[in-house]
Amino acid sequence: MTDDQKGSLEDRLKRLDAELAERRKEDGTEAAAEARASESRKGYAVAMKLSSEFVAAVIVGALLGYLLDHFAGTGPWGMIIFLLLGFGAGVLNVMRAAGMVASPHPVDRLAGRDPAKAGGGREETETRDDA
DSSP: OOHHHHHHHHHHHHHHHHHHHHHHHHHHHHHHHHHHHHHHHHHHHHHHHHHHHHHHHHHHHHHHHHHHHHHHOOTTHHHHHHHHHHHHHHHHHHHHHHTSSOOOOHHHHTTTSOHHHHTTTSOOOOOOOOO
16 A cells, blocks of 8 residues: 555545544434424323313213203203313312322222222231241
8 A cells, every 4th residue: 555545545534533423413413302302292192191081071071961951851050060070070180190189099999898898997917837
């Protein structure tokens, strides 16, 4: 190899290193943009879930109120009361899904059921003989 060829190879190698460094910077920028977009998509998904839970609760309340009014002939009162109950249930569902209100404790959920299934309020322990 001559000195001219070595010099041209070194120049090409330097240009290649500069281009690779520039591409690596671009890739880092693209990766950061993709991470932000991913977080944004997650936020939109949560927003859609929460809003659909709220709207569904209000619609169910209104439908139940309408059906009560239609079959019982109670006038607008069934619709008004069940619409408000649906609104309250929707708000509670959204707050519970967002983590602002704790879910009921399993013992509280079982309070209205058969005491034998709930354990009768006592903790049952097993005894084993390991010896």
